[in-house]
Amino acid sequence: MAKSRLQYVCTACGASQTKWAGQCGDCGEWNTLIEGIAATANPKHGFAGKTTDAHIQALADVHLETEARTKTGIDELDRVLGGGLVHGSVTLIGGNPGIGKSTLLTQTLAVLSEKLGCLYVTGEESLQQVSLRAHRLGFADKPLQLLSETCVESIITLAAKQQPKVIVIDSIQTIYTETVQSAPGSVSQVRESAAQLVRFAKQTGTALFLVGHVTKEGTLAGPRVLEHMVDTVLYFEGDQGERYRMIRAIKNRFGAVNELGVFAMTDTGLKTVSNPSAIFLSRHEEPVPGSIITVTREGSRPLLIELQALVDESHSNNPRRVCLGLDPNRLNMLLAVMHRHGGIAMYDQDVFINVVGGVRLTETSGDTALMLAALSSFRNKPLPNTIFTFGEIGLAGEIRPVANGEERLREAAKHGFRQAIIPKANVPRKNSKIDGLEITPVTRVSELIDAAVRY
Ligand code: TYD
Ligand code: MG
8 A cells, every 4th residue: 555645735726745835836825835645646547558548639520519508597697607507517606605605506406406307415504404495495396306415425426326417516615535534625625526526527417516615815715726627617796795696707618707697685585687787876866076987897798886985184104095896906006197197196195995886896997987086085076976987097197998888888878877988999980979978088097187177
C-alpha cells in the first residue's frame, strides 16, 4: 500500500504544495494553504503506450447533435440556463444562506417531477423539513423522490438503481466521500465528491444541480476548481431582506453569461418576474439630491436602476469611500477623473454610493450616473426626477458609447423618463427619433458636468 503523505492544499484554488508557504504558488492568494493528506496516486492514469477506444476525428466529421433540453417550467430559470435544462449538464448554484436556493430547487424539481424522474438529496435538512417546505409551496402531491444522505458513494449507488433524470444535491459542502480522509466541507472532500457526481451525471445523462455555500466575501466556498468542473455556474444576488432575488449566470457552456433571472420571494415561494425593467425604481415625490436613474443591460434585457450617492464633509485623514453594489475601484477612478478633467475635488469628502434594491451593477455604463449622483449630492442640488443617463467614462476624460443605446433609450422613455444625458455616439439617427425625449449628447467629462449644472 502506498504511504499517505502530508501536503498543503490551497482553499482558494485547490492546488497542492509539498511545503507550507504564506502564499499559494498557483493562484497567489495569501494564507490559504491548509494541511491535508495527499490522495494516493492512481496507477491507472500512468502512460504505458496502451491501446484505447478513443480516436482522433476531423472537425467536419464530428456528428452534431443539439443538446436535448427540457423546460423547467420556471421561465426565469430557463432563461439563465440558456433556454431550459440540458440533459447530462451539471449546474452549480451559489448564494448566501436563506436567499432561496433550496426553495427554488424544490419548486423546480416538483414541477419537473411530473415529466421526469427527480431526486432531491438533502444533506442539511431532515426529510421532514424538506417535505414541510414542499407542502408550504403547494407541491405535496408531486411524485418527487427525497433522500437524506451525505455519503457520495451511497448516493450514486441509490441513484444508479432509481435512475432519476434530474438530481439536486443540497449542498455539496455536506457531502463526503470514503476515498478521502479529511472532514466533510474540506477542499479535497468537496472536490472529490463533486468529481464523482459529475462523472456519474455525464455517464448517465442525468442533469445535476449542486448547491454551493458562499463565503463572507461572496465567492463560492470550497475550491475554485468546482467552478471549472461544472457546465453552468449560477449565483443568487440580492439581499435577504429584499423582496426581489436575482439569479445570474456566471458561466454557461450552453447559453449566454450574465443573463439575469428575476424572482420575487412570496409566502408561497419564489415567483418569476417576467418584466423586471422597472421594479427597482423608487419614484421620489420630489427630486432629491444624489439620486439618478441609469439603464443597465443585464443579459438580454435593459434594467432601470437608481443610483444614490451621499457626499459629506470628512473629519478623517482618510475620507471614506463606500460602494454597495459596484466596484469600489471604479468609484476611486471616477473621482480622480472628475478632479482632473472636471475640476471638482472631493478628496476631503466621504463618498457613499448605493445601487438601490441590492442589484449589482457590473457594467461600465453606470459611470456617468455615478459621477452625476456624486456631483448632485456634493452640490446638494437635485436633478429632475425624469432624467436618466448612461455611458462609460475613460481615464482621458472622454465619454464612451455603450452597446444597445437605442434600446436603453426606448426602455426609459417607455417608463416616462423625459431627459437623457448620453454619449454622443449613442444618439439615435434622425429617422429613429424617440418621441418626447430630450437628449443631451456629451463627449467629455466637462460637458457632462455642464449638462448636469444646467438642470
Ligand atoms: P431557503 O430556500 O431555505 O434558502 P437557502 O437554501 O438558500 O439557504 O430559504 C429562503 C428563505 O425564504 C427562508 O428564510 C424562508 C423564506 N421563504 C419564504 O419567504 N417563502 C416561502 O415560501 C419559503 C419556502 C421560504
Ligand atoms: Mg438550503
